Amino acid sequence: MKKILCLFLVVMVSMGIFAQDTYHPYRLEKDVVAKELALLYLRHFGMAIENEDDPDTFEVILDMDEEIWFFYYEGFEMLQLHSHDARILRMAVLEGSEYEAQVKRDGYLYDQPLALAVARLIWVDVYGQRVLNQEPFRASQQAKIWLIRGSLPTGMDGGVPYLRLRQSDGMILGHRHDQ
Template sequence: MKKILYILVLGGLMSCQKEKETVLKEDIQFLKIKNGLIESSYYENVESIKPIDGFIPNDSTAIRIAETILYKVYGENNIVKQRPYNIALKQDSIWCIQGNLPEGWEGGVFYIELNKNNGKVEKMFHDK
C-alpha cells in the first residue's frame, strides 16, 4: 500500500515538473528576441523604477551626462575650454549647467538643462 501511495505521489510530482518545464518553454517563446530586443509587448505592464533621488541625483552626475551630450554636438575641445562650469539645481528638479569663459575672452558658452527626475534634456543651446 505504501509503495502504491509513493508511486502516486512521485508520479504527481513528476507531472508538475513537466508542466513547469512547459511553462518555461512558453516563456522563452514569449521572450523571443527580434532585432536584438525583447518584444515590446513584454514590457507593457512592467512599471518603471523611479529612484528616490531621481535619475540624475547630484551635480557630478549631471556634469558627466551634460559633457557626453555636449561633446557630441559642439565638440569636446570647445566644451572643455569652458570649465569650470556654473551649475545650479532649479526648482529642486532641473540641473542648469552653463559654460564659463576666461575673463577677456570673446564668444559664447553652452547652456543645458537636465531633468533630475527623468533624465530628459529640457533645453540646450550655445550662444555666440
C-alpha cells in the same frame, strides 16, 4: 498695418521666437553616444562593467518602433533610454540596490557630478571637443531642473553652452550656445 506688424513682433519676442535663449531639443541618435551615456549611468550607480567593447558582453540595441535604446550586459537588460530626449525609462541595476531609495526620492540625477558629466557628454556630441575649452562647467538647480553652463576665462569674449536636465529621469529638456 505698422501696428499689426509691431504687435506681431512683440508677441513673437515674448514667446521666445527671436530670443537668444531659446533651447534646442536633443535626440539621442548615435549608438556611440547612447553607449557612453549608458556606461556613465551604470558606473555611477556602482556597476562594474568589463569588456564594454565586446558586443557579446555589452550589447546596445535601438528598437526603431518604440524609439528606445536597450542596453544589455552579459545577456541581461540593464537600462532603457528614450531616443527622443535621453530620459531613463528603466534601470535594472538599481532594483534592490543601495541607490534605489534615493533615486525614488530624488530622481536619477540627484547629484551635481552626474549632471555635469551628462552635460559634458552631450555638449561634446553637439559642439565637438572644442566645447571642453569652456570648462569648468557649473550647475545650479531650480525646481528639480539642472541648469548647466560653461564658462570663459576672464577677459575672453564669446558664448558658452547651456543644458537643461530634469532631475527625476535625466530627460534633456534642451541645449543652446550663446555666441
